[in-house]
Amino acid sequence: MAKRVLKHAILGLLRKQDMSGYDITAEFTKEISQFWSAKHSQIYTELKKLLDEKLIEQYIEISGVKLERKMYKLTEEGKKELAQWLMHPEQIPETEKDTFALKVYFIQYIPEEKILPLFQDQLDQREQKLSELKSRYQLIFAQREEKMGLAADELGHYLVLTKAISREESYVDWLKKSIRFIRQKR
Structure with missing residues (x-):
């Protein structure tokens, strides 16, 4: 049975404050x-x-003279549902996609000359993401901490x-080791 994690993500956001769908x-x-990710259509559903x-x-x-926004707020039943979900131990998922x-x-079906560029592209993207995460950390937490x-x-x-920074650091490390290994095998 699917757990409807999106349900609880939305309840958690609304626990912080009332919000519009936007x-x-x-x-x-x-x-x-x-x-976690969710599309606009999934959220409204x-x-x-x-x-x-x-x-x-x-x-x-009502905002201004005419602007109307549909706002959502948590009910007491919603607060109870969120609390139950938050306290329930989480099983490790079978796999992360x-x-x-x-x-x-x-990899054996990828032409040999395409393997290193594929890894390098992934490394470049992961290093960029890591840089963005570290910048975000510096902006939000470094001085306060x-x-x-x-x-x-x-x-x-x-x-x-x-956690996201650690995940990306680990992925970057694995990619660098893999690139070195592939180069040695040539």
Whole structure:
């Protein structure tokens, strides 16, 4: 049975504050994108289900003279649902999807002259992503962590960002070792 993780991601965002569908979608392109993704259409489909399940409520917010935004807020039942999910131990997934690793598994079918460029391209992309993550860390946490510590509401973001940095560092290290190994085999 699928767990509807998106359901709980949306409930978690709405636990922080009321949001419009646009706001929720924007959150998935910011920090959450380091560990979870959802498309605009998936989010709005899930919002409809959450309304039907009475885990969230909808209201209209007037901004300016005419601008109306549909806003969503968590109900008490939604808070209970989120709390239950947060406290439930998580099983390690069978596999993490990694398209590049799948291609590497079938490396014998890649022409030899294309293998190193494929690895180099992946290394370049991963190093770029690592650089972006480290810049984000410097911007958000470096000075606060040194001087005054983290606020309680920053802990989750800090832990997830440092996990993403570790993941990319490990991937970059593996790619560099693999490139050296491939060159030695030639």
